[in-house]
Amino acid sequence: MDARFVGIDVSKDRLDVHVLPTNETFAVARNGEGLVALNERLAGLGVTTVAVEASGGFETVVAASLAGAGLPVVVVNPAQVRGFAQALGKRAKSDPIDAGVIARFVEATRPEIRPLPDEQTQALGDLVARRRQIIQMIVAEQNREERATIKRVKRSIQRLVLALEKELAELNQDIDDMVRGSPAWRRNEDLLRSVPGVGPIIARTLLSEMPELGTLDRREVAALAGLAPWTRQSGKWKGKSFIGGGRSSVRTVLFTGALAAARFNPPLRTFYEKLRDAGKPKMVATIAVARKLLTILNAIIRDQKPWKPA
Numbered sequence: 001m002d003a004r005f006v007g008i009d010v011s012k013d014r015l016d017v018h019v020l021p022t023n024e025t026f027a028v029a030r031n032g033e034g035l036v037a038l039n040e041r042l043a044g045l046g047v048t049t050v051a052v053e054a055s056g057g058f059e060t061v062v063a064a065s066l067a068g069a070g071l072p073v074v075v076v077n078p079a080q081v082r083g084f085a086q087a088l089g090k091r092a093k094s095d096p097i098d099a100g101v102i103a104r105f106v107e108a109t110r111p112e113i114r115p116l117p118d119e120q121t122q123a124l125g126d127l128v129a130r131r132r133q134i135i136q137m138i139v140a141e142q143n144r145e146e147r148a149t150i151k152r153v154k155r156s157i158q159r160l161v162l163a164l165e166k167e168l169a170e171l172n173q174d175i176d177d178m179v180r181g182s183p184a185w186r187r188n189e190d191l192l193r194s195v196p197g198v199g200p201i202i203a204r205t206l207l208s209e210m211p212e213l214g215t216l217d218r219r220e221v222a223a224l225a226g227l228a229p230w231t232r233q234s235g236k237w238k239g240k241s242f243i244g245g246g247r248s249s250v251r252t253v254l255f256t257g258a259l260a261a262a263r264f265n266p267p268l269r270t271f272y273e274k275l276r277d278a279g280k281p282k283m284v285a286t287i288a289v290a291r292k293l294l295t296i297l298n299a300i301i302r303d304q305k306p307w308k309p310a
Contacts, residue, residue, distance in 0.1 A: 003048040003107075004019060004020065004021070004022075004045055004046060004047045004048055005019075005020045005047070005048055005049050005051070005103050005104075005106050005107040006018070006019050006020075006042060006045075006047050006049070006050040006051065006103060007020075007051050007053075007098075007099045007100060007101065007102030007103030007104070007105070007106060008050065008051065008052045008053070008062065008099060008102065009053060009096070009098040009099040009102060010030065010052060010053060010055045010058045010059045010062055011030070011055070011058070012030065012058060013029065013030055014027050014028065014029055014030055014034070015027060015028050015029075015030050015034065015038060015062060016096050016098070016099040017038065017099055018096070018099035018100040018102070018103045019045065019047075019103065020103045020104065020107055023100075025096060025099070025100070026041075027096075030058070030061075030062065035061070035062065035065040038065075038066075039065060039066065039069035039071065042066070042069075042071055043069060043070070043071065047071065047072065048072065049072050049073075049074060049106050049110070049111070049113065050066055050071050050072060050073045050074070051073075051074050051075075051076050051102050051103065051105065051106035051111070052066070052073060052074070052075050052076070052102075053075075053076055053078050053081055053098070053102050054075050054076065054077065054078055055078070059075060060122070063075050064122075072113045073113070074106065074111050074112075074113055074114070076102065076105065076106065076111065080105070081098075081101060081102055081105050084101065084104070084105045084108070084109075085098075085101045085105075088101070088104070114212060120178075120182070121207075121208060121211050123178070124175070124178055124179070124185075124204070124207065124208040125208035125209055127171060127174055127175050127178065127208075128175065128204055128205055128208045128209065128249075129249070130171060131168065131171045131172065131175065132249065134164055134167055134168045134171060135168065137164055138161055138164045138165065138168070141157050141160055141161050141164065142157075142161060144157055145157040145158065145161070175204055176200075179204055179207065185207055187304075188203075188207060188301055189203045189204065189207060190306075191300050191301060191304065191305075191306050191307075192206060192207075192297055192300065192301070194300070194306035194307040195261075195265065195293070195296060195297065195300065195307040196260075196261060196264050196265035196266075196268075196307070197257050197258070197260040197261030197262075197263075197264055197265045197268065197293065198257055198261075198293075198297070199257075199260075201253060201256075202253045202254065202256070202257045205249060205250060205253045206250065206253075206297065209247055209249055209250050210224065210225070210247065210250050212224065213297065213298055213301045214298060214300075214301030214302040215302070216298065218295040218298065218299075221294055221295070221298045222291050222294060222295070224247060224250075225247055225250045225251050225254060225294055226247060226248060226250075226251045227251060227254065227287065227290055227291040227294060228291075251290070254290040254293060254294055255286065255287070255290050257290065257293055258286050258287070258289040258290035258293055259286060261289055261293055262285075262286065262289050265309075266309060267309055268289050268292060268293060271288070271289060271292060272285050272286070272288075272289050275288055
């Protein structure tokens with residue numbers, strides 16, 4: 001039987017579906033009845049992969065429903081899908097066309113199927129993401145206060161910052177209660193925080209946004225965080241290496257952790273200093289420390305053993 005790949009374009013009210021290689025297309029409502037009908041229809045096709053494009057949160061319930069029905073679902077990056085469409089020369093854009101492009105993208109790339117976060121992990125991820133948003137709003141308001149020249153505006157900003165800081169404190173408490181209330185999470189957080197340079201924010205971001213930690217090898221986990229370098233070269237010309245893609249929120253907290261580890265974690269400080277002595281720029285050396293830190297954290301969760309320097 002030929003491998004069957006399914007692309008699903010998610011919008012607010014409906015789901016457009018494209019099945020390859022039969023080119024079968026149909027649409028269902030994005031509600032309980034529509035999801036049940038979709039699961040039943042796809043279950044009878046013997047599909048290889050069902051791809052859902054990330055769409056600002058609309059895809060979460062859809063992916064969870066498909067996974068709950070035992071279907072091999074993967075959430076794909078919309079930027080990658082759009083780049084693939086441009087490579088195919090498809091400039092037209094509509095929901096049915098997008099579903100077909102998604103199906104062709106997953107047929108060509110064969111992304112790895114990974115288990116979706118369970119409900120509790122998703123809830124923790126939502127709290128951590130909201131905390132990140134609140135911090136961004138506080139920083140934005142503080143920057144506005146520095147530029148404000150009218151006292152009335154300054155007082156308004158200060159009141160809003162106080163309210164945001166109160167909300168941030170409550171979110172921190174909610175996150176703490178959730179993590180410390182789960183024996184498995186509590187143990188993994190303690191294991192991660194045993195590494196100098198890793199605090200509660202890094203540990204909880206990894207627990208919520210990288211549940212695969214401990215199940216991947218060092219190359220896979222670096223790629224998942226967007227810390228695996230990729231090069232640009234053609235013939236004799238060779239450009240600089242770059243990092244990117246992956247989970248930007250994880251990469252951001254690891255970069256922060258690398259800055260601390262390069263100062264307070266003796267083995268990683270030595271690693272950083274060797275790179276600097278070899279002429280590597282500060283940014284390159286710090287990214288290398290972040291990648292090494294992630295490798296260490298991955299091994300700690302895999303082995304369930306706390307940090308032991310050398």
